[in-house]
Amino acid sequence: VSPELRPAICALPSTHLAQFPAVAALAGQPERIAVLPLMQLLTITTCPEPWIQHDLYLIHDGTTVFYVGQSGCAFxxxxxxxxxxxxxxxxxxKFVRVNWPRSHRFTVELMPSRTASTDDAMCVNATRDRAEQxxxxxxxxxxxxxxNPRPTPVPAGYxxxxATVSRPRxxxxxxxxxxxxxQQATNRSAWEPPVSGLQDREEEA
Structure with missing residues (x-):
């Protein structure tokens, strides 16, 4: 879905990917997805307007996806x-907390499940549920x-x-x-709104 996850999705057998049209569609429309490191999200306390309609979210580290979820407002x-x-x-x-500060480099992705044709509340909910599944x-x-009959085992090193954790409290x-x-990663002290709801990937390089 993001540049990190798109290769994993595209590598799925076509017969397998055919079962997930919403996933395939999102993988082909990266402009619809907000991608940001967890440390950046933690500096934003109010949902930016471009993300208000984003109702699906992923939390991952590289190609290891820890959690997929949905909500009226994913942020x-x-x-x-x-x-x-x-x-x-x-x-x-809790997983984020026990793996802190390593986890501040986890990636959060926020994306919309709905389209212009899914304005009805029941239709929106059904679309969101299906996309999450x-x-x-x-x-x-x-x-x-x-x-999720075959969840990915948490890789070694996490x-x-x-686990018992004493900090952060x-x-x-x-x-x-x-x-x-x-601030250290970007050499700036204030968060700037993303263009079209997307994090500027060049700043993460």
Missing amino acids: TRVWRHLQDGFKGRSLVG ELIGALQPCFNETH KSPQ HIKTMMREAEQAW
């Missing part, structure tokens, strides 16, 4: 996972249980979500450290 839901990771309410949120089926994320600490890391 807000990712933030909820991060906050709930400190309360034991989100497995992927397709993403899970195609990418086999580590922490999704539903619609701490388990069940609070989401505000994570936010502060993420901002410092983002």
